[in-house]
Amino acid sequence: xxxxxxxxxxxxxxxxxxxxxxxxxxxxxxxxxxxxxxxxxxxxxxxxxxxxxxxxxxxxxxxxxxxxxxxxxxxxxxxxxxxxxxxxxxxxxxxxxxxxxxxxxxxxxxxxxxxxxxxxxxxxxxxxxxxxxxxxxxxxxxxxxxxxxxxxxxxxxxxxxxxxxxxxxxxxxxxxxxxxxxxxxxxxxxxxxxxxxxxxxxxxxxxxxxxxxxxxxxxxxxxxxxxxxxxxxxxxxxxxxxxxxxxxxxxxxxxxxxxxxxxxxxxxxxxxxxxxxxxxxxxxxxxxxxxxxxxxxxxxxxxxxxxxxxxxxxxxxxxxxxxxxxxxxxxxxxxxxxxxxxxxxxxxxxxxxxxxxxxxxxxxxxxxxxxxxxxxxxxxxxxxxxxxxxxxxxxxxxxxxxxxxxxxxxxxxxxxxxxxxxxxxxxxxxxxxxxxxxxxxxxxxxxxxxxxxxxxxxxxxxxxxxxxxxxxxxxxxxxxxxxxxxxxxxxxxxxxxxxxxxxxxxxxxxxxxxxxxxxxxxxxxxxxxxxxxxxxxxxxxxxxxxxxxxxxxxxxxxxxxxxxxxxxxxxxxxxxxxxxxxxxxxxxxxxxxxxxxxxxxxxxxxxxxxxxxxxxxxxxxxxxxxxxx
Numbered sequence: 001x002x003x004x005x006x007x008x009x010x011x012x013x014x015x016x017x018x019x020x021x022x023x024x025x026x027x028x029x030x031x032x033x034x035x036x037x038x039x040x041x042x043x044x045x046x047x048x049x050x051x052x053x054x055x056x057x058x059x060x061x062x063x064x065x066x067x068x069x070x071x072x073x074x075x076x077x078x079x080x081x082x083x084x085x086x087x088x089x090x091x092x093x094x095x096x097x098x099x100x101x102x103x104x105x106x107x108x109x110x111x112x113x114x115x116x117x118x119x120x121x122x123x124x125x126x127x128x129x130x131x132x133x134x135x136x137x138x139x140x141x142x143x144x145x146x147x148x149x150x151x152x153x154x155x156x157x158x159x160x161x162x163x164x165x166x167x168x169x170x171x172x173x174x175x176x177x178x179x180x181x182x183x184x185x186x187x188x189x190x191x192x193x194x195x196x197x198x199x200x201x202x203x204x205x206x207x208x209x210x211x212x213x214x215x216x217x218x219x220x221x222x223x224x225x226x227x228x229x230x231x232x233x234x235x236x237x238x239x240x241x242x243x244x245x246x247x248x249x250x251x252x253x254x255x256x257x258x259x260x261x262x263x264x265x266x267x268x269x270x271x272x273x274x275x276x277x278x279x280x281x282x283x284x285x286x287x288x289x290x291x292x293x294x295x296x297x298x299x300x301x302x303x304x305x306x307x308x309x310x311x312x313x314x315x316x317x318x319x320x321x322x323x324x325x326x327x328x329x330x331x332x333x334x335x336x337x338x339x340x341x342x343x344x345x346x347x348x349x350x351x352x353x354x355x356x357x358x359x360x361x362x363x364x365x366x367x368x369x370x371x372x373x374x375x376x377x378x379x380x381x382x383x384x385x386x387x388x389x390x391x392x393x394x395x396x397x398x399x400x401x402x403x404x405x406x407x408x409x410x411x412x413x414x415x416x417x418x419x420x421x422x423x424x425x426x427x428x429x430x431x432x433x434x435x436x437x438x439x440x441x442x443x444x445x446x447x448x449x450x451x452x453x454x455x456x457x458x459x460x461x462x463x464x465x466x467x468x469x470x471x472x473x474x475x476x477x478x479x480x481x482x483x484x485x486x487x488x489x490x491x492x493x494x495x496x497x498x499x500x501x502x503x504x505x506x507x508x509x510x511x512x513x514x515x516x517x518x519x520x521x522x523x524x525x526x527x528x529x530x531x532x533x534x535x536x537x538x539x540x541x542x543x544x545x546x547x548x549x550x551x552x553x554x555x556x557x558x559x560x561x562x563x564x565x566x567x568x569x570x571x572x573x574x575x576x577x578x579x580x581x582x583x584x585x586x587x588x589x590x591x592x593x594x595x596x597x598x599x600x601x602x603x604x605x606x607x608x609x610x611x612x613x614x615x616x617x618x619x620x621x622x623x624x625x626x627x628x629x
Contacts, residue, residue, distance in 0.1 A: 008076060009077060010075065011028070011073045011074070011075055011101075011104050012037065012076070013072070014038070014055070014057050014074055015057065015058050015060075015063070015070075015071070015072040016068075016072075022069075023071045024069045024070075024110070025110060026070065026071050026105075026110060026111070026112045027057075027073065028073045028074075028075055028101075028113070028114050029057055029073070029074050030077070030097070030114065030115070030117065030120035031074070031075075031076065031117050031120050032117045032118025032119045033119045036076055037074035037075075038074065040117060040252055041056060041058075041252055041253065042054065043056070043254055043256075054253075054254065054255055056253075056259075056262055057072050057074065059256075059257075061256075061257045062254070062256070062266075063266070063269070065257075066266045066270055067273045069273065075097060075100070075120075077093045077097065077123065078093070094124070094126040097124070097127045098127050098130065098138045101138070101141050102138060105141070105144075109140060109143060109280050111145075111276035111277055111280045112145050113145075113149070113272050113273060114148045114149070115148075115149045115269075116148065116150050117151045117153075118152055118154065118248075118251075118252075119153070119154065121153025121155075122154070122193070122196070125153075125155075126196055126200075128145070128200055128203060128204070129199050129200055129203065131346075132203045132209070132346050132347065142209060142346055143283055145209070145211050146272060146275070146279045146280055147211065147213070147214070147269075147272030147279070148212070149214050149268060150213070150216065152216065152217060152218050153215070155197045155236060201239075203347065209346065212272055213236065213240070214239070214241070214242065214268045215236055215240070215241045215242075216241075216243070216251065216265065217241065217242075217243055217244070218243070218244060218247055218250075218251055219243040219245055219246070220245060220250070221247065242264060242268070245260065246261055286338070286339075286350070288352075290335065291335065294332065294336050295468065296460070296461030296464065297329070297336070297457075300322075300452055301333060301336060301337055303452060304320065304337040305341060308320050308337065308341060308401060308432050309345050309430065310345075310348060310399040310401060310428055310429050312430070313427075313430075314427065315427060317424070317425045317427060317429045317430065317431065318430050318450065319430075319432075319433070319446045319450060320446065320450040320451075321433040321441040321444065321446050321450065321452065322334055322432070322433070322434045322435075322452050322454055323435050323436070323437070323438055323440075323452070323453055324436065324454035324455070324602055325436065325454075325491070325601070325602035325616065325619075326436045326544075326547040326548060327492065327494060327548075328454045328455070328456060328492060328493070328602075329457075329493070330435075330436075330454055331405055331434055333454065334403055337432070338403060341401060345399070347398060347399060348399045348401055349371075349398060349400045350400070350401045350403070351364070351368050351401070352364070352403045352405065353365065353368075353403065353404050354406055355404050355406050355407045355409070356406050357412070358412065358419065361385070362385060365422070368392075369387055369388055369391070372391055374387055385422040389422045390424075392426060393424040393426050395426060395427065395428065397428060398428065400426070401429070401430045402423070402424070402429065402430070402432070403431075403432045404432070405433075406435075407434060407444075408437055408554060410437065410439065410443070413444075420444065436551055436602070437554075437601055438599070438602075439597065439600045456491050457491075459482060462481075462492075463481055463485065465495050465499070466498070467481075467499075468499065469499050469500070469503045470503055470509070474503075474508045475509050477509070477510045478509040478510045478513070484512070484513040489617050491544065493544045494527065494618060497529065498512060498516075498526070501526065501529055520624065521625075524545060524622065524624075527621070528545045528546070544618060545622045545625070548618070548622040549622065551601055552566065552623065555598075559594060559597040564583070565583075565595070566598060566619075567623065568583065569613075569615050569620070570615065570619075571624065574615055574620055575614050576607065576609075576612050576614065577604075577612065577613045579591075579595065579611040579613065582595075595613075603615065603616055
């Protein structure tokens with residue numbers, strides 16, 4: 001065997017040879033004890049062909065031909081050095097594996113299929129356990145795994161008597177080079193190895209990361225008249241298993257393309273490769289992509305990310321709400337928050353449900369059912385909303401976070417449709433709502449400490465957002481954009497709308513500001529222009545004026561007196577409006593409720609001087625335009 005200095009430890013590309021970059025996934029093969037690459041994967045032909053070897057990972061007629069879209073690597077680790085604490089030394093190679101993977105892959109989620117031989121499978125299993133730990137820097141690697149093939153990995157030792165289990169396995173594999181210190185330590189650490197295997201199986205299982213796994217075991221006996229790593233040892237419960245007509249040493253070697261054992265492994269690998277992209281992409285489906293240019297909001301983001309993971313309240317299914325004026329950026333903040341939770345809590349399933357209509361709610365619930373593999377979904381006699389509520393309410397299900405976005409419509413949530421009746425409850429779950437309506441948040445019985453109010457952006461955040469998609473030539477004539485941003489009320493949707501208009505027309509910020517100031521009519525015309533925003537739903541028009549009109553429709557239906565007050569207020573001055581000017585209602589309580597509705601939607605804010613209010617300047621502008629038509 002080559003010396004440590006001569007060996008290449010780490011990843012090595014074996015196929016394709018050359019500069020072929022037309023590949024879409026990686027296959028990484030990890031050897032076992034007392035060996036190295038390429039020897040592990042090489043079949044030595046009979047004496048008359050002395051010197052000829054077949055490496056099924058590199059042979060152009062074997063794996064490269066079966067999966068031409070893959071880059072194929074071997075991973076070498078020092079599988080002979082076991083001093084002091086051999087099992088820990090063995091498993092410590094998992095950290096090195098993760099480091100090599102992180103350094104070679106960069107960013108992104110290019111699918112990986114692992115082939116792990118013998119004890120290399122235990123190294124891989126522990127690497128996955130460590131990648132899944134909270135705060136791990138290797139979550140992207142974990143979420144990129146599209147499948148694993150284990151070739152005779154001894155998850156449970158041998159079938160021999162307990163005291164001889166690991167002696168049989170290690171002795172059979174390493175022969176004269178057997179490490180008896182490793183055998184003793186394996187016997188002592190058997191319970192620890194069981195925990196590692198159990199933890200790995202849970203992470204890879206259907207309630208967590210969902211890694212497709214195939215376990216192959218040997219069916220031929222060795223010279224010791226027994227199988228070293230038999231079915232009971234080499235296979236994990238609930239995962240697919242197959243036997244190969246081989247002894248332990250032949251599990252990773254095939255004599256050519258027609259080898260029956262290779263054919264079995266090839267078929268399985270082809271299935272994993274064909275589904276690789278969908279397996280990786282389907283782990284989390286959010287309706288909106290992550291905003292790479294997300295700006296500011298760090299204080300409220302930190303607060304949200306602290307509150308919404310399902311393990312924060314171990315005895316309850318906590319509820320949290322982000323409330324604020326339409327267009328203030330609640331959906332974008334919620335989206336950024338769940339991506340951060342997703343990175344930190346890899347075992348947490350995240351579901352995003354827009355509460356725009358009963359149809360949108362039910363369609364996403366059906367998709368959740370498909371992800372969970374619920375069989376009754378095809379039964380037209382069953383309410384899919386009830387199915388998902390029941391499924392997510394089971395304590396046996398893994399941790400989950402449910403986001404109910406646009407929970408604005410009281411009638412939809414609490415009326416005849418009663419969508420809130422279909423919200424699950426589990427101590428392993430958490431629900432995050434976004435809403436324009438404070439009354440919705442309170443009616444959902446959310447603790448006041450978990451109702452987070454989103455205000456408009458500060459000047460620094462608003463300036464960054466305005467400039468993000470504009471050329472320097474468009475902004476250089478307005479060194480201080482505070483006046484323009486003040487006209488836009490520091491409201492993210494209004495700023496994005498203005499920025500999109502300027503980007504489209506090439507107009508400078510100064511010229512846009514001049515137009516905006518010219519008249520109320522021009523302002524409302526600019527605020528009514530639709531624009532493309534990938535951070536919002538395709539079915540919803542984006543102009544800020546339209547956003548306010550939708551809210552006004554809800555108020556008109558649910559609180560007619562509040563709508564009447566809004567129509568009246570919008571023709572008064574913007575600041576310091578005395579409540580005494582409002583037309584009187586049937587009694588003082590009705591008046592207070594109507595004013596409370598407008599405050600709940602953040603259309604008006606109460607001043608420190610009791611019974612005096614300010615109306616949001618863009619709301620006032622939009623409502624005046626609405627009334628004039």
